Amino acid sequence: MKQDLEEQKTFVKDVTKMSDDFDKWYTDVIRKAELADWSGIRGMMVVRPYGWAMWENIQRAFDDMIKESGHENWAFPLLIPREYLMKEAEHIEGFAPEVAWVTRAGGDNAELEEPLAIRPTSETIIGTLIKDYIQSHRDLPKLTNQWCNVLRWEKRSRLFLRTREFFWQEGHTFHANAQEARDEVDLTTEYYRQIAEEWLAVPVIVGRKSESETFAGAQYTHSIEGMMRDGLALQMGTSHYFGQNFALAYDIAFTNKENVREHCYTTSWGMSTRLIGGLVMAHGDDSGLIIPPKIAPVQVVVVPIHRDAESRAQVEAYINTWIAELKGAGIRYKIDWRDERPGEKYAHWELRGVPLRLEVGPRDAAAGKVVMVERLGREKTPISVAGIGEQVGAALHQFQRALFQRALDYRSANTFEVETLDELVAHFRERKGFVWAPWCGEAACEARVKEATGGVTTRNYAPSEAVSGKCLVDGAPAKRRIVFARAY
Amino acid sequence: MKQDLEEQKTFVKDVTKMSDDFDKWYTDVIRKAELADWSGIRGMMVVRPYGWAMWENIQRAFDDMIKESGHENWAFPLLIPREYLMKEAEHIEGFAPEVAWVTRAGGDNAELEEPLAIRPTSETIIGTLIKDYIQSHRDLPKLTNQWCNVLRWEKRSRLFLRTREFFWQEGHTFHANAQEARDEVDLTTEYYRQIAEEWLAVPVIVGRKSESETFAGAQYTHSIEGMMRDGLALQMGTSHYFGQNFALAYDIAFTNKENVREHCYTTSWGMSTRLIGGLVMAHGDDSGLIIPPKIAPVQVVVVPIHRDAESRAQVEAYINTWIAELKGAGIRYKIDWRDERPGEKYAHWELRGVPLRLEVGPRDAAAGKVVMVERLGREKTPISVAGIGEQVGAALHQFQRALFQRALDYRSANTFEVETLDELVAHFRERKGFVWAPWCGEAACEARVKEATGGVTTRNYAPSEAVSGKCLVDGAPAKRRIVFARAY
Numbered sequence: 001m002k003q004d005l006e007e008q009k010t011f012v013k014d015v016t017k018m019s020d021d022f023d024k025w026y027t028d029v030i031r032k033a034e035l036a037d038w039s040g041i042r043g044m045m046v047v048r049p050y051g052w053a054m055w056e057n058i059q060r061a062f063d064d065m066i067k068e069s070g071h072e073n074w075a076f077p078l079l080i081p082r083e084y085l086m087k088e089a090e091h092i093e094g095f096a097p098e099v100a101w102v103t104r105a106g107g108d109n110a111e112l113e114e115p116l117a118i119r120p121t122s123e124t125i126i127g128t129l130i131k132d133y134i135q136s137h138r139d140l141p142k143l144t145n146q147w148c149n150v151l152r153w154e155k156r157s158r159l160f161l162r163t164r165e166f167f168w169q170e171g172h173t174f175h176a177n178a179q180e181a182r183d184e185v186d187l188t189t190e191y192y193r194q195i196a197e198e199w200l201a202v203p204v205i206v207g208r209k210s211e212s213e214t215f216a217g218a219q220y221t222h223s224i225e226g227m228m229r230d231g232l233a234l235q236m237g238t239s240h241y242f243g244q245n246f247a248l249a250y251d252i253a254f255t256n257k258e259n260v261r262e263h264c265y266t267t268s269w270g271m272s273t274r275l276i277g278g279l280v281m282a283h284g285d286d287s288g289l290i291i292p293p294k295i296a297p298v299q300v301v302v303v304p305i306h307r308d309a310e311s312r313a314q315v316e317a318y319i320n321t322w323i324a325e326l327k328g329a330g331i332r333y334k335i336d337w338r339d340e341r342p343g344e345k346y347a348h349w350e351l352r353g354v355p356l357r358l359e360v361g362p363r364d365a366a367a368g369k370v371v372m373v374e375r376l377g378r379e380k381t382p383i384s385v386a387g388i389g390e391q392v393g394a395a396l397h398q399f400q401r402a403l404f405q406r407a408l409d410y411r412s413a414n415t416f417e418v419e420t421l422d423e424l425v426a427h428f429r430e431r432k433g434f435v436w437a438p439w440c441g442e443a444a445c446e447a448r449v450k451e452a453t454g455g456v457t458t459r460n461y462a463p464s465e466a467v468s469g470k471c472l473v474d475g476a477p478a479k480r481r482i483v484f485a486r487a488y
Numbered sequence: 489m490k491q492d493l494e495e496q497k498t499f500v501k502d503v504t505k506m507s508d509d510f511d512k513w514y515t516d517v518i519r520k521a522e523l524a525d526w527s528g529i530r531g532m533m534v535v536r537p538y539g540w541a542m543w544e545n546i547q548r549a550f551d552d553m554i555k556e557s558g559h560e561n562w563a564f565p566l567l568i569p570r571e572y573l574m575k576e577a578e579h580i581e582g583f584a585p586e587v588a589w590v591t592r593a594g595g596d597n598a599e600l601e602e603p604l605a606i607r608p609t610s611e612t613i614i615g616t617l618i619k620d621y622i623q624s625h626r627d628l629p630k631l632t633n634q635w636c637n638v639l640r641w642e643k644r645s646r647l648f649l650r651t652r653e654f655f656w657q658e659g660h661t662f663h664a665n666a667q668e669a670r671d672e673v674d675l676t677t678e679y680y681r682q683i684a685e686e687w688l689a690v691p692v693i694v695g696r697k698s699e700s701e702t703f704a705g706a707q708y709t710h711s712i713e714g715m716m717r718d719g720l721a722l723q724m725g726t727s728h729y730f731g732q733n734f735a736l737a738y739d740i741a742f743t744n745k746e747n748v749r750e751h752c753y754t755t756s757w758g759m760s761t762r763l764i765g766g767l768v769m770a771h772g773d774d775s776g777l778i779i780p781p782k783i784a785p786v787q788v789v790v791v792p793i794h795r796d797a798e799s800r801a802q803v804e805a806y807i808n809t810w811i812a813e814l815k816g817a818g819i820r821y822k823i824d825w826r827d828e829r830p831g832e833k834y835a836h837w838e839l840r841g842v843p844l845r846l847e848v849g850p851r852d853a854a855a856g857k858v859v860m861v862e863r864l865g866r867e868k869t870p871i872s873v874a875g876i877g878e879q880v881g882a883a884l885h886q887f888q889r890a891l892f893q894r895a896l897d898y899r900s901a902n903t904f905e906v907e908t909l910d911e912l913v914a915h916f917r918e919r920k921g922f923v924w925a926p927w928c929g930e931a932a933c934e935a936r937v938k939e940a941t942g943g944v945t946t947r948n949y950a951p952s953e954a955v956s957g958k959c960l961v962d963g964a965p966a967k968r969r970i971v972f973a974r975a976y
Contacts, residue, residue, distance in 0.1 A: 037620070039565050039613075039617055040617070041565050041569060041604070044566075044567065045565075046562065046563070046617055047562060048621075049561060052562060056561065072537030072540075072541075073544065074534065074536060074537055075535035075540055075655060076527070076534055077527050077529050078532075078606075078637055078653050079529060079653070080529075081529060096595070097594065097595030098595075099593065100567075100592075100593035100604075101590065101591065101593060101597070102588045102589065102590055102591075102606065103589065103590075103592060104591060105588035106586070106588075106641040107584070107585030107641075115592070118566075118606075125527075129527055129528070129534055133536075148637070149563075149566055151566070153594040165565055165567070167563060
């Protein structure tokens with residue numbers, strides 16, 4: 001036991017402490033836990049199997065949700081002719097600075113007649129192509145989604161959070177009336193909340209972005225905003241209502257029940273591999289990752305403890321008597337038989353954020369028990385192997401809830417209210433976190449805050465909330481209670 | 489009943505008959521059954537939900553297989569610096585004519601210092617990057633895979649079969665010795681056989697390609713070759729053994745057990761959305777698609793038959809008494825309540841190749857029965873709804889087998905043997921199909937066949953087969969019995 005404790009202290013090597021340098025901790029932990037690396041091609045990452053497996057689990061969860069409500073997966077082209085991209089002025093203004101262009105192709109390496117953009121997002125190509133599939137109101141709603149890669153030529157990069165190529169789903173829907181499209185935005189925002197809170201165990205603020213933070217070309221944007229453990233906000237998913245803006249620009253129309261041609265009401269919504277970064281920053285600690293069980297590629301690691309061949313055989317035989325129960329209970333587990341000291345193995349799996357560890361030695365075998373250690377508080381619980389599948393399943397369930405509660409407590413402790421710009425500036429001089437304040441709704445006041453704080457932005461607000469009081473900046477009657485934060 | 493029969497004759501409109509024009513039938517059926525369309529961007533397709541859902545089912549099946557044997561999914565960058573691409577001479581010679589280049593990007597639309605290729609396949613970038621993850625023999629084998637899009641700037645296009653952007657998996661594996669890498673090629677070839685035969689119900693010839701048909705840069709290539717209903721061959725998956733070629737070009741090395749640095753032995757293997765085209769061409773008929781149940785997005789369609797509101801209510805109540813049993817049995821079904829005549833609905837779902845149709849009218853409701861009609865022979869079987877889940881499940885299982893048998897019979901009827909070039913030329917002047925012949929192994933003889941027949945190529949051969957006789961072309965002792973065909 002003493003040895004165990006000593007080992008525990010030295011489990012994680014070479015990862016910068018979170019409290020010393022959050023940014024460096026973030027990169028260290030992602031690289032050492034084998035989630036991803038830079039590729040050597042500027043701004044482009046290699047996502048490694050452990051990171052990709054988390055994304056696959058998120059994909060599966062979200063894909064099930066959207067299919068249940070009638071959404072369908074398509075695959076639209078990667079390359080977008082320049083003329084398609086140029087039809088909606090506001091949208092292209094937003095994206096043009098980030099586009100990569102294919103200009104030459106084929107055997108003679110010939111210059112293309114018209115350059116093709118690699119999609120930074122697909123409103124323009126889907127808007128152009130979907131027309132062929134919409135004639136009458138009976139073809140609506142058209143609820144499309146695709147899982148794909150997109151490219152945005154960003155200047156600054158950060159693993160998962162800002163990479164020139166990233167992976168996402170983008171939903172694009174087409175409706176016969178405004179209400180249905182607005183409902184779609186609400187529905188998909190709720191899906192994102194579920195992914196964040198129920199799967200990633202990250203509590204989020206659900207609300208509407210200010211006009212200046214709205215997606216290029218949209219009438220409004222809903223977002224979910226999580227708090228990372230450095231007090232910064234992370235936008236974890238957005239859903240946009242376009243009204244008829246895009247439908248008019250791309251002439252997406254249908255014949256209504258009265259046989260009159262009308263333009264559609266459209267939405268789009270996306271979440272990306274940035275969520276993996278969010279997961280890391282919302283839950284990690286000095287020892288590394290902490291992965292919510294519902295997303296964890298490995299939920300349980302079994303660490304056999306043995307001194308010699310005989311005790312190894314004994315432990316192995318013992319594990320074989322109950323390991324199938326874990327599989328039967330649908331638990332994703334690994335047995336770590338590597339030729340390493342137990343302490344090395346503990347550190348290895350703690351760094352990787354595996355929720356539960358089962359330590360199994362000869363004495364445990366003799367007693368019909370295993371020692372369950374949970375990653376969060378490292379509490380050790382000897383459990384009997386009778387009904388182990390159910391017990392471990394319950395512990396994982398409990399872990400998922402505890403992780404969410406921990407993040408919620410952290411957010412509560414780092415959420416504040418202010419009334420004036422001075423208070424807000426004073427706050428952000430000393431601390432981070434979410435700061436709620438009354439706001440008149442004017443972009444000028446938002447800009448003033450950003451300037452005075454060196455980059456604090458509005459995150460979102462509840463559009464239906466009744467608000468009293470005065471704008472923190474200009475003292476005009478407040479229209480919104482909005483949350484401010486430094487953000488990724 | 490009479491009405492039914494009449495309707496059956498006119499079910500499918502506007503699809504060219506397969507026997508009249510196979511090429512046109514192929515395109516018609518893919519478009520009318522809503523699998524895919526051209527996008528308007530040359531050579532690029534839009535894959536529609538019904539087509540994509542088939543690909544998702546194939547993906548799930550194959551992904552399960554490769555994960556079971558320890559393969560892991562990664563995501564490597566879409567863009568490849570020119571210098572990476574250029575390291576293996578033979579490989580780049582094969583792919584350079586098909587590469588699309590990104591030359592400008594970002595806000596100022598600046599010329600990049602070095603152009604970036606959009607991956608036509610990822611040997612070169614994975615080869616460059618994987619080095620960081622391989623130090624010692626303990627890091628091997630490294631079994632990577634990715635599901636992604638690739639671009640090949642082809643001149644001629646055909647939906648699913650040859651498109652400038654397509655979707656695939658590409659496996660890339662790294663081994664400590666030649667035998668293990670050879671075994672990997674055998675294993676993945678066997679996986680492809682299983683996907684083709686057990687999931688797509690397409691019997692395939694498994695074997696090795698001739699040298700001239702080997703993948704650029706590989707020592708040998710294994711393929712699976714299916715026969716389409718026009719007698720042409722389709723290569724449906726390939727697996728390549730590189731020996732140390734790539735490892736030497738990209739310096740992919742490890743420290744072996746004797747602490748000596750050695751280069752890896754590598755493989756790569758891929759299958760793509762071309763399989764959807766194969767599915768269409770291997771099974772379809774004049775009425776449209778026929779989809780194997782294991783891949784079918786909709787395995788069973790329920791068509792309610794009613795005259796008035798009252799009989800509709802009666803039929804609906806009846807369906808509700810047993811429909812949950814289909815779901816419980818894991819069957820993918822749809823109930824077609826659209827406001828169309830039954831005959832229209834039959835045609836709609838036959839075109840889409842749904843294996844089983846359940847017709848349910850008031851008389852069926854009264855008798856506790858439904859009429860099951862299978863897509864292949866259109867045989868009608870009244871079945872009792874007691875145990876309907878099990879009965880329909882068994883019928884789907886039977887359908888899968890029957891479809892495979894039908895394709896196997898077709899292949900048998902269109903497989904031939906010849907001894908001389910004259911016989912082979914005579915054969916291909918009149919017919920298509922697979923033609924086996926003895927061959928000396930010389931590329932010149934292969935080229936002679938291609939020239940004399942206007943394009944007939946070798947498909948593959950069994951490398952371990954003992955062969956006697958004389959080469960069909962030059963009369964030299966035969967080394968191989970190889971299959972010739974016109975191919976897509």
